[in-house]
Amino acid sequence: MMATVNSEVQQQGTAAVNKVIQVDFDVDDTINYSLLHNNRELLRKLSLTRLTPKPVRDVTIQVELFVGTEHYPYRQTIPLLTDLQIHLSSRVTIPLTSVLTRSLHERLHSTVYVKVTCEGYTAYEETRRVTLIPVDEWLDDTDNNPWLPSFVLPRDPAVLKIVNSARRYLIGITDEPAAGFDGYQEEAAGVDKQVQALWTAIVNEYRLQYINPPPAYSKQTQRLRTPTEVLKSNSGTCIDLALLLAACFEYVGIYPVVVLLSGHAFVGYWRSDVTHDDLVVVGKTPATVPKVGDKIGRTSGKPYVDKFGWRLTRLNFAEVLAYVTSGDLVMLEATFLTGANSFQAAIDEGRANLRNPEEFDSLLDIQLARTADPPVTPLPIISD
16 A cells, blocks of 8 residues: 655645755764764764655755865655654765865865755755865874774885885894795794884884974864875874884784873784784673672763774773783884884883873774774875
8 A cells, every 4th residue: 555645845835845844954063084984974963854744755865065176975865755754964975085185284164065855845955164174184082083093004105115124124133034024924023023123124214203293273183194204204293103103013914003091192013913813802801890780880881892893991901901911912102213212112111101091091903993894994195
């Protein structure tokens, strides 16, 4: 039996359409490319509410993000709207192929346009001003830090340059003329030597210096340098240098982690892929997890397991420390690249960074992020 279709719009036209369907729309003031790259929603809200008891036909939704002279549209047609209310923000996807969005160095004012029609008549139409955040600008907070692995760029040309330089040091460290970067085909000691060779090459070949981040004109964001920019300027922040090392590790097949503290970042690596694989298996409940029903568990409002499988939070601090103490996970203070410090000194300082659990924000496992569903992949940044 066919549903009865509302004909009020046909009879009364534009005057009646507002009585048939209601549109609720909202968008953030700023749009970040790295979040869109990771399938985050462009719109904060886009919902349609049917105001009539009868179904509504021929509902079309149009969303456009304007980027310079280009515009990127989303289109959807609902032949027969039978639901009382539908939420569309999660369905709105736009192409991210614009050269401008992937090479944008400064904030750019733009617009998002939304139009909804019903049976050929306009039910809703609005243009909102938004600001496009540069591709290298990261939202520096706990809510958005799971997407930081997108800024680990193993295919950046500077990474290959470092790896080629490091081969000479690896031959010297191992005393093997045929030594090469073969990741976990080596035992843990061999993995250490590969990382040491990368470290030594950067320290000796590039003489990096510490520098503050470029201006971001926002208290909640930070501009991140690519490996190419770090080598070109011979400088970087703690997080720039951590991301540089992480990219080098990933390129040679060694699993990196990036650790975020309150106001600081550093890097680490797994000495064995077997131990790393154990990370995803919960063998027992950590002692720090409150029992179900405990007051602390109810009042803290924290989930027992982080919804981002590649992130370990403060709740997992004891687990992280256990991996470091056992020698399975090695931490490195990335800023020690700027002082010609030894590899061992960087390890000692990296471990010392974990002395205060109250400063610990999260650990991001890059390999787990890459194999997530959907994966957190490197940003397609276009450099000058």
